[in-house]
Amino acid sequence: MPHNFTPIEELVQEYKAMKYGAGSQAKEMEMPMSPPEASEMQEFAEQETNNAALHQQMVSKRQDSIKLPPDLKKIGLKTDEDDQFKAALNKIKLPISDDKIMEDLQAPPSEARRWYATILLYILERAHLTLKKVGTKAVRMFKIN
Numbered sequence: 001m002p003h004n005f006t007p008i009e010e011l012v013q014e015y016k017a018m019k020y021g022a023g024s025q026a027k028e029m030e031m032p033m034s035p036p037e038a039s040e041m042q043e044f045a046e047q048e049t050n051n052a053a054l055h056q057q058m059v060s061k062r063q064d065s066i067k068l069p070p071d072l073k074k075i076g077l078k079t080d081e082d083d084q085f086k087a088a089l090n091k092i093k094l095p096i097s098d099d100k101i102m103e104d105l106q107a108p109p110s111e112a113r114r115w116y117a118t119i120l121l122y123i124l125e126r127a128h129l130t131l132k133k134v135g136t137k138a139v140r141m142f143k144i145n
Contacts, residue, residue: 089129089140089142090140091127092123092124092127092129094120094123094124095120096116096117096120097138098131098137098138098139098140099137099138100117101117101120101121101131101138102117102131102133102138104116104117105117105118105121124140125143128142128143129141129142129143130142130143
């Protein structure tokens, strides 16, 4: 019959041999830990610096935007060079101003204007936009998930 287990007789014997204080058997077995030696710490630090140097060699900075072929431009695809994102910020028209929405969000939940502002903010969030207070004005920003 084959053995389908790892023998642990050595561990059991070590456990039985451990005694604390007045000859009582240990209830918990603690693994002895030795502090790392200075040479091990130095090797680890050297590996970290080598990894950082290797990372700098392997990683290169890419362009912020890509150049589109003319056929893709003809069908209407745009990049951020064409201010596509800036135009999208003001593309969504709402019945009240962004400043008024931010002001109404501070109203008590029992008032209708708070609910109306929440709905308008939801519409902006569906377009991956959000409002942020900068100084005294509300500014539309792209929401990054």
